[in-house]
Amino acid sequence: MSRSYEEIHRRSIEDRERFWADQADRLHWFKHWDTVLDDSNAPFFRWFRGGKTNLCYNAVDRHVERGHGDRPAIIWESVEAETSRTLTFADLHTEVNRFAAVLRRNDVNKGDRVLIYMPMVPEALVAVLACARLGAVHSVVFAGFSFEALADRIDGCGPKLVVCADGSTRKGKVIHLKQIVDRALDHAETSVPTVVVFDRGIDPWVPVSGRDVSWEEEIAAVGNARIDPVALDATDPSYILYTSGTTGKPKGVVRDTGGYMVALHASMDQIYGCAEDDVFWSTSDIGWVVGHSYIIYGPLLYGIPTVVFEGTPDNPNPGIWWEIIAKHRISVVFSAPTGMRMLRKFPTEWIAKHDLSSLRHVFLAGEPLDEPTYKWVKETLGVPVVDHYWQTESGWPMITNHMGIDPLAFKPGSPTREAMGWHLDVVDDAGNPVPSGERGYLVGHAPLPPGTLQTIWGDDERYLDSYWRMFERQGKSLYFSGDYAIKDKDGYFWLLGRADEVINVAGHRMGTREVEEVISSHPDVAEASAIGIDDEIKGQAIAAFVVLKKGVTPSEAVHKEIISLIRDRIGPIATPKILNIVDKLPKTRSGKTMRRVLRALCEQKEIGDLSTIEDGASVDEVRKVLEEMRAKLELPSGKDGSS
Ligand code: AMP
Numbered sequence: 001m002s003r004s005y006e007e008i009h010r011r012s013i014e015d016r017e018r019f020w021a022d023q024a025d026r027l028h029w030f031k032h033w034d035t036v037l038d039d040s041n042a043p044f045f046r047w048f049r050g051g052k053t054n055l056c057y058n059a060v061d062r063h064v065e066r067g068h069g070d071r072p073a074i075i076w077e078s079v080e081a082e083t084s085r086t087l088t089f090a091d092l093h094t095e096v097n098r099f100a101a102v103l104r105r106n107d108v109n110k111g112d113r114v115l116i117y118m119p120m121v122p123e124a125l126v127a128v129l130a131c132a133r134l135g136a137v138h139s140v141v142f143a144g145f146s147f148e149a150l151a152d153r154i155d156g157c158g159p160k161l162v163v164c165a166d167g168s169t170r171k172g173k174v175i176h177l178k179q180i181v182d183r184a185l186d187h188a189e190t191s192v193p194t195v196v197v198f199d200r201g202i203d204p205w206v207p208v209s210g211r212d213v214s215w216e217e218e219i220a221a222v223g224n225a226r227i228d229p230v231a232l233d234a235t236d237p238s239y240i241l242y243t244s245g246t247t248g249k250p251k252g253v254v255r256d257t258g259g260y261m262v263a264l265h266a267s268m269d270q271i272y273g274c275a276e277d278d279v280f281w282s283t284s285d286i287g288w289v290v291g292h293s294y295i296i297y298g299p300l301l302y303g304i305p306t307v308v309f310e311g312t313p314d315n316p317n318p319g320i321w322w323e324i325i326a327k328h329r330i331s332v333v334f335s336a337p338t339g340m341r342m343l344r345k346f347p348t349e350w351i352a353k354h355d356l357s358s359l360r361h362v363f364l365a366g367e368p369l370d371e372p373t374y375k376w377v378k379e380t381l382g383v384p385v386v387d388h389y390w391q392t393e394s395g396w397p398m399i400t401n402h403m404g405i406d407p408l409a410f411k412p413g414s415p416t417r418e419a420m421g422w423h424l425d426v427v428d429d430a431g432n433p434v435p436s437g438e439r440g441y442l443v444g445h446a447p448l449p450p451g452t453l454q455t456i457w458g459d460d461e462r463y464l465d466s467y468w469r470m471f472e473r474q475g476k477s478l479y480f481s482g483d484y485a486i487k488d489k490d491g492y493f494w495l496l497g498r499a500d501e502v503i504n505v506a507g508h509r510m511g512t513r514e515v516e517e518v519i520s521s522h523p524d525v526a527e528a529s530a531i532g533i534d535d536e537i538k539g540q541a542i543a544a545f546v547v548l549k550k551g552v553t554p555s556e557a558v559h560k561e562i563i564s565l566i567r568d569r570i571g572p573i574a575t576p577k578i579l580n581i582v583d584k585l586p587k588t589r590s591g592k593t594m595r596r597v598l599r600a601l602c603e604q605k606e607i608g609d610l611s612t613i614e615d616g617a618s619v620d621e622v623r624k625v626l627e628e629m630r631a632k633l634e635l636p637s638g639k640d641g642s643s
Contacts, residue, residue, distance in 0.1 A: 004406050005417070008270075012420040012449075020047070020421070020450055023266040024258070027301070028062050029053045030231040033258070039447050043468045043477060044460070047259030047450040048234035055238055055261050056133035057229035059300035060096055063089040072305040075279070076122045077324050079311030080169045081200070087122055089303075092129070094224065095122075099130035101225035102218040106194045108161050110135035110230055113240070115159040115192075116286075117141050117150060117181055119168030120310035123198050123215065124286050125296050127163045132238060132257075135230045136160075139240040139252070142287025143168060143175070147183035148569040149250075154188040156252050157240050157457060161194040163215075167203030171315050178205040234258025240457045241289055243392035244509045245466055246500045248517035252457030253289075253392050259450030260395055261301060263421070264293055267396050268302040270420060271388070272332055273361060273403030281307035282334040283321070288508070289392040290365065294334050298396075313339050319350035329358035336366040336507040337373055341537050344376050351380055359383050361403050365390060365415075366507030367539040368495055374412045389415040389495055391481065392509070393467070395451040398422050398444070398481075399493045414492040421449030426487045431471035431478055436489045441499055443471070444479035501595075503532030504540050508573050512595075515542060515576070518569045522562050524552040529585050529593045530576070533602040541577035543602045545585055545622065554581040578602060580625045586618040601626055 012019045017036035024033070034050030063071070069090035076085045087095065108114060114136050118124035124140075131138040139157045141150055143165075154162070164181045167174050178197055185192055197205060198215040207214070238257045242250040268274045280299040284290035299306035307328060313321055321343065325333065343350075362377055362385050369387040378385045384407070388400035401407050401416040408416055418424050425433050426440040434440040455463040470480040484496040498504065501512040512530045519528035526549045535541035546562060548554060559579060566574050586597040589612060600607045601622050610616065 013423050024262045027058050045447045046235045051234040051258050052231040053258050054229040056129045060093050063303045064093050074122050075305050076308045095126045096129045097226050098219050098222055099126050100133045100227040101222035108136050113137045113157045113159040115139050115162045117143055117164040119143050133229045135232045137237050145571045146568050147180045150184035151188040153242050155190050158190050162192050163196045165198045165200055166205050176203050232257050244511040248513045254454045254457050256454050263396050263451030264298045265301045268298050270404040271400050271402050278331040279305050279328050280332050281330045318346035322351050322354040326354040331360045334363040337364050337369045338506040340373050340377050348380050367504045371412045387415045393453045411492055414494050417491050426485050431474045431476040439486050442481040442483045442485035446477040506538040518566050524548050531595045531599050543578035544576045546581050584618045587614045588612045589614045
């Protein structure tokens with residue numbers, strides 16, 4: 001078989017079913033599938049219909065059974081806890097069985113939801129895998145989200161059990177996770193019968209009687225229990241992961257079991273170029289999709305160690321990441337451009353003093369990779385830097401260079417070409433391909449490959465509306481990614497940012513509506529507009545403009561209250577870089593806020609066409625407040641060229 005990218009990609013599209021069946025054969029199935037792809041209810045595609053398997057069995061037991069039990073599975077490095085720990089596949093097997101027994105004893109069964117609100121500790125992975133073992137649907141919530149964001153997700157998925165830690169620390173500062181869970185459960189409409197608390201001795205906690213149990217006591221009670229992995233339908237959901245969309249309500253992306261397993265496993269060698277003796281490190285967090293796919297499932301399904309890091313890139317010094325790579329002889333690193341942009345600020349001596357000879361590739365994703373950062377990483381580390389593009393919805397890369405096949409030439413600024421199984425295009429409003437070199441919407445031709453979202457939890461209509469209805473009227477079955485892109489004459493894709501109202505702050509997706517709704521809930525606020533603006537380190541940052549109700553005088557206090565409202569309701573990651581109170585917002589005659597005008601003013605760029613604006617004075621006003629703010633911060637004065 002030819003190993004060229006062209007050939008493999010063509011086969012993955014033209015002979016799709018055979019291609020994926022070959023990949024699926026590399027894993028264990030309790031029962032073989034009847035149909036590789038069931039597209040009878042498109043666009044609700046179902047892969048490996050009739051097949052029975054288990055993600056936990058394939059990620060843990062399978063390796064123990066083939067004699068790899070003493071190989072490392074999880075390498076935990078915690079700067080925060082000043083400790084490290086390695087769990088072999090055999091250790092992981094024991095721990096996962098025990099926690100699966102804890103779940104069982106607390107009446108968690110196949111199909112029940114379990115919400116996990118945990119820091120970067122091995123027990124978080126154990127909890128996830130124990131759910132997968134039973135067929136319970138996990139929903140991991142990033143342990144930096146506020147109690148209100150957590151409550152929304154609890155109401156969204158209705159968990160039977162919540163797993164949390166007492167607390168965690170960030171650069172030594174305590175985050176009261178259990179207290180946040182308590183507040184979230186007070187706030188949520190859903191009542192959750194059981195909360196399991198993993199006590200790290202960080203933050204003393206008071207159990208809620210009849211509801212809270214301690215991880216340690218529960219584990220002691222089950223002893224060395226063994227729980228057989230449940231033979232699940234390949235099409236059963238494995239997890240729900242919330243992500244931002246264009247409305248204020250986060251979307252619960254639903255993943256299947258069999259298709260996800262097959263796609264991730266195939267990606268480990270074909271895309272990430274891994275082999276059996278590699279060590280994989282994704283610097284993300286288990287609360288994000290990258291964490292689900294490439295901290296937990298991908299490396300473990302492939303049988304190689306995954307590094308779990310609890311800390312920040314610059315603590316105790318900006319050499320910590322490089323020190324960890326050297327210490328564990330890590331071969332593949334998966335990170336985000338933000339992390340690299342941050343580390344770039346420090347002298348390269350922090351890198352030079354570590355032996356990074358084990359490192360083969362650095363993969364970056366989550367946001368556009370700017371050329372200076374690309375060059376810096378490539379030159380200082382001396383290894384290929386692979387920019388690759390994907391989304392919570394896709395679960396694994398959509399556009400990438402395949403380091404395990406026959407890598408194509410890199411073009412800095414482009415994540416290269418379609419991943420195996422993906423047939424992408426760049427189209428106009430009517431869904432027709434635009435000529436190469438021209439901007440359009442990035443879309444995926446149906447059917448989507450295995451591992452992609454099945455639907456939005458409890459809301460099939462929203463799934464159709466968000467991803468498939470955009471071009472339906474033109475009779476086209478195209479998945480809308482939400483991004484603008486260009487395809488060049490060589491078939492390389494260039495991402496140009498979101499085409500919908502979603503902001504990407506340091507690789508974290510946030511809906512502008514989410515932020516606006518929170519601001520508008522302040523009793524003094526009449527209306528608000530939030531936009532994403534360029535930011536040197538984070539890629540994008542939030543700028544918010546607020547109009548107060550008549551009779552309310554703008555004050556520092558209101559300003560502060562709005563900021564803390566955002567931090568409380570969404571989390572510190574949503575704190576706006578700019579928040580300005582204005583008398584009016586620039587609007588079109590039809591009453592729509594002209595976000596592009598706000599963005600141009602903030603970024604000091606050309607404003608462009610103002611023919612549809614309702615009231616030109618609003619532009620002058622926004623410009624004036626921005627000038628005042630710049631003067632206060634002693635920033636260079638604005639020059640937008642529009643006057
Ligand atoms: P998330 O679902 O949070 O992973 O965010 C996915 C979004 O991040 C995509 O729709 C893009 O807007 C952006 N994104 C991810 N990877 C890249 C990349 N390599 N280049 C440009 N944008 C990216």
